[in-house]
Amino acid sequence: MRILVAEDERITRGSVVRQLEALGHEVAAAADGEEAWDLYNTAPFDLVITDWEMPRLSGLDLIRRIRGVESARFVYILMLTGRSDKTDVVAGIEVGADDFLSKPFDKEELRVRLLAGERIVRLERTLSRQNIELREAGDRIRQDLAAAARVQRAMLPRENIVTRSVRTAWKYVPTDALAGDAIGLHLLEDRFLVAFVIDVSGHGVPAALLSVTAMHALAPVPEAASLLRDLSGSSGLGTVRAPAQIAVELNRRFRSEESDGRFLTTILCVLDTHSGFLRLARAGHPLPIIIRNGKPVPLGDAGGLPIAIVSDADYEEESIQLEPGDRLHLYSDGLFEQHRVSDAESYGIVRLTGSLAELARLDPGVALERAVSSLAEWAGCEGFEDDVSAVAIDWSGPAAR
Amino acid sequence: MAQAFSETELMDRVDNDIAFLAETVEMLTGDGPSLVADIRRAIGAGDAAGVGRAAHALKGMISNFCAPRAQAAALEVEKLGKSGDLAPAAAATETLATMLSGLIDELNAFVKARA
Known part of the structure; x- marks a missing residue:
């Protein structure tokens, strides 16, 4: 020495x-x-x-x-x-x-x-x-996570869809660098708006990997490989697959034994932007909220089990005729299951519906921003317990063609 | 009269290195009396803290030679200095000076006999 x-x-x-x-x-x-x-x-x-x-x-x-x-x-x-x-x-x-x-x-x-x-x-x-090595390893992991988060974010909608009859907005607040939530918004054949929200159980890298894989499966590539496509045209939605069938195919792809015990919930919608006819399927996911004239529209509870729970699951489909001025909301449970710091009370679906109804006159992007900030204010917290994802779709009526 | 230091302990302490011992004895011969002079000067000036400091240094120096009685005498002066009680310090210092002188003589004789 x-x-x-x-x-x-x-x-x-x-x-x-x-x-x-x-x-x-x-x-x-x-x-x-x-x-x-x-x-x-x-x-x-x-x-x-x-x-x-x-x-x-x-x-x-x-x-x-x-x-x-x-x-x-x-x-x-x-x-x-x-x-x-x-x-x-x-x-x-x-x-x-x-x-x-x-x-x-x-x-x-x-x-x-x-x-x-x-x-x-x-x-x-x-x-x-060892501390130095640990710090260096931590830095490398953080860099890798940041890179993975960039890849994940790149898969989110690049811009909102705005046509003469439809206008979309979305909000995505992950709790960690990598999220288990995902959002998709695709206008196919210049007519069919495919919208979905995915919520993978758990957090971190495993949840994010499953989420990204699901996003890939639901990418709007023209080939038959995309679960969004049904080239036989039997769905009545052009080459777009019916939502319930998308859920069935997604469930086939994510077999429970290959998903490491994880599952995902999703809501899949296909809106015919010309007619306002909406078809949707839910796999263990919260109901959508439709605001019409400032009030929520009652909806049925058709659906099915989350993806990757059982093989060969069936999914019921629901259809709704939107009216001009309707606003459709899809969201993950992070938007209403958040607890208030002061008394651990849950925000709940009633408060969320009320908030969205109050904000319905605002631009959909502004409304989502305010809905999320209202939740944070109510909860009294900086960050949320769970990933928060929300989509708003305004249908203004049949487009003149 | 009993020897001022323990030969066995001292030789073990220096690993039987008589040359090294000779060097340290030379240092004690030079520095020890100077420190006694410092103590006396401090007593004369009524500087109790100075008495304590010089006695402490001398005590540390003596501690290298396995000489418990001289070391105890230095400790006594150090304590008087640090307590501020200088009345008995002059007598205690003379006792210390005598013991130190005897120790130095014995050490030099010891080293010379083994050189």
């Missing part, structure tokens, strides 16, 4: 240095605290042995200075002193000494105290190195 000795009395200093060198250590010696402090600042030391009473700067003040410096390198400090009074020991430990050695020092005692110090120094070094 590299050891710094601070001792004003030269015979003791010489004896300590001699013993330390005989034990194979590299030693620098100082005749007082100030000289020791100067030496300490010129080269790194593993261990400092310091006398208590010294001219110019005492051992206690030297220790205070050493411990006062922010340093990643741990230094073990041994006080060499004639004092053995308990209060002095306490004072030394309080300012940062690690151990004491009484004068006149016993060379065997010095040797074993150094061994103990060396063990601590080695442990501290190992810990320090």
Whole structure:
């Protein structure tokens, strides 16, 4: 070890240095605290042995200075002193000494105290190195997560769909860098608006991976590989697959045994923007909310089990004829299951419906922003317990063609 | 009269290195009486803290030579200085000076005999 000795009395200093060198250590010696402090600042030391009473700067003040410096390198400090009074020991430990050695020092005692110090120094070094490695690994993971989050966000709708008859908006607030929620908005064949919200059970990377895989499966590629497509045209929606059939196919793709016990809920809608005819299927997902003339429209509760619970699940489909001026909301449960910090009360679907009804006259994007900020204000929290996803679709009536 | 220091302990302490011992005895011979002079000066000036500091340094120096009686005499002066009670300090210092002088003589003789 590299050891710094601070001792004003030269015979003791010489004896300590001699013993330390005989034990194979590299030693620098100082005749007082100030000289020791100067030496300490010129080269790194593993261990400092310091006398208590010294001219110019005492051992206690030297220790205070050493411990006062922010340093990643741990230094073990041994006080060499004639004092053995308990209060002095306490004072030394309080300012940062690690151990004491009484004068006149016993060379065997010095040797074993150094061994103990060396063990601590080695442990501290190992810990320090592992902390650095851990921090670097954490940084790498954070960078990877940030990159994955960018990929995930890139799969969200790039822009809102605005036609003569329809106008969409969406809001997405993940709780972590990666979310289990996903949103899709696709206008196919210039007529059929496919909208969906997905909510994967759990959080973090596994939920996000499942969510991204589901988004891929529901990508609006023209090929038959897309679950949104039914090239046979049997759905009555052009080449767009019927929502209940999309749910069936999605469930086939995400077999429970391959999803690591995770499942996802989803609501899938296909709106014929020309006629306002809406078809939807739910897989364990909350009902949509349709606001008409400032009031919610009662809806049936047709649906089915979440995706990846059982194989060969069937899904009921519901259809609704929208009226001009209707606003359709799809959302994840994070938008109404949030608890209030003050009393743990849940926001609930009634409050959410009331909030959306009140905001129905506003632009859909503004309305969603306000709905989410109202939830945060009500809950009294900075962040939400669960991912929050919401879609608003305004249908203004049949478009003149 | 009993020897002022323990030969066995001292030789073990310096790993039987007589050359090193000779060096340290030379230091004690030079520095020890100077510290006694410092103590006397401090007593004369009524500087109790100075008495304590010089006696403390001398006590540390003596502690290297396995000489418990001289070390105890230095400790006594140190305590008087630190307590601020200088009345008995002059007498205690003379006792210390005598013991130190005897220790230095014995150490030099010891080193010379083994050189």
